[in-house]
Amino acid sequence: MICTPISYPSKTSAQTFSNFLKHTRTENQLSQEELCCLLRQKSCLFDTLDAITISRWERGVNIPSLAKQAEIVEIFGSELFDIYREDKTFIHEGLSLINLFESSIERSEHPYYRNKPYRVEFIDSQDDNFMTLLQLSLVYESNPRLSLTNRQLTQPFICGLSLVVAFSFGEQIVGHSLFCRTQAKVALEFMNDEVDLFEVIGHHSQSIPDTLMVFSSFGVTPHIENYMMSVYLHKMALSRSIKYLSFSICDEALKRKLTQFKLPLFKIRTLDNYHKPLKNYSFFASRTEVMANRNLLKLSVIPSAKSQTIDPIFFMQLGTSI
Numbered sequence: 001m002i003c004t005p006i007s008y009p010s011k012t013s014a015q016t017f018s019n020f021l022k023h024t025r026t027e028n029q030l031s032q033e034e035l036c037c038l039l040r041q042k043s044c045l046f047d048t049l050d051a052i053t054i055s056r057w058e059r060g061v062n063i064p065s066l067a068k069q070a071e072i073v074e075i076f077g078s079e080l081f082d083i084y085r086e087d088k089t090f091i092h093e094g095l096s097l098i099n100l101f102e103s104s105i106e107r108s109e110h111p112y113y114r115n116k117p118y119r120v121e122f123i124d125s126q127d128d129n130f131m132t133l134l135q136l137s138l139v140y141e142s143n144p145r146l147s148l149t150n151r152q153l154t155q156p157f158i159c160g161l162s163l164v165v166a167f168s169f170g171e172q173i174v175g176h177s178l179f180c181r182t183q184a185k186v187a188l189e190f191m192n193d194e195v196d197l198f199e200v201i202g203h204h205s206q207s208i209p210d211t212l213m214v215f216s217s218f219g220v221t222p223h224i225e226n227y228m229m230s231v232y233l234h235k236m237a238l239s240r241s242i243k244y245l246s247f248s249i250c251d252e253a254l255k256r257k258l259t260q261f262k263l264p265l266f267k268i269r270t271l272d273n274y275h276k277p278l279k280n281y282s283f284f285a286s287r288t289e290v291m292a293n294r295n296l297l298k299l300s301v302i303p304s305a306k307s308q309t310i311d312p313i314f315f316m317q318l319g320t321s322i
Helices: 010-025 034-041 052-057 068-074 080-084 088-096 132-143 155-159 184-191 197-201 222-238 252-260 287-291 295-302
Strands: 116-123 161-167 171-181 212-217 244-250 265-273 275-286 307-310
Touching: 010 052, 010 068, 010 080, 010 212, 034 068, 068 080, 068 287, 080 295, 088 295, 116 132, 116 171, 116 222, 132 161, 132 171, 132 212, 161 222, 171 184, 171 197, 171 222, 184 197, 184 212, 184 252, 184 275, 212 222, 212 252, 222 287, 222 295, 244 252, 244 287, 252 275, 275 287, 287 295
Parallel strands: 212 244
Antiparallel strands: 116 161, 116 307, 161 171, 171 212, 244 275, 265 275
């Protein structure tokens, strides 16, 4: 587990965990001393914990790191997503990552996009444009391991892929994400170059998929990029059967972002792309690591709709359903 100390600028966010801790302790009929002993038994993160600290947490005087919060919440059968998805201030922080508060906006460097409203669509495999948009997302990623040439694409195969595309005016594509659900074992084999894309997506098992694997995630501005990430993070958060998040990407910009988010880098491989060396980056994180990561948690609480129009200039009202 990644243990990253954080501080909360928002009293409301601090109060959310304080209320959870106080309510949970009371529901389980534990004293602060008994709760302290329980936590020390369950996790080495709390070896030096004392009842005074528990009291300070409950009163919101201070607050533990998200890693410690995640550990406490999971001990009682829940997770951080469950409690912070109800915190309007925390959701507001997440929404600020996909929209702008002010009209004095940073202009996109994209030649055909200048921070206009954009539309996000989940592209179903039955859609007439699915294959075209899929190929475009793969061309952008330029990952030879994602090549679909010389293979017959059957309906069961493409049904295993989830494709989300952001369109601006004139149907200009300004963002996309491509991901699927698979088994952790298969995801690790793919990252180790032991199986190909078809085996990852076409993998059939009686076991429920436990890993969400991302192949491409892009936006022409940081806000669109964040929205693309929020889509699959929210899906992961809603599905408790998904225990791992993995990436296999060649996009240097996304690699830098994930590194800044302190997501653990699993492997770096050099691929031959038309006789040009290309770096392939693999990331692999547990569900707990994702939930204990403040940036990823903020994006995961943003609800995603099948079709959604986002206006980067006029920030939506907090109570508005998106």
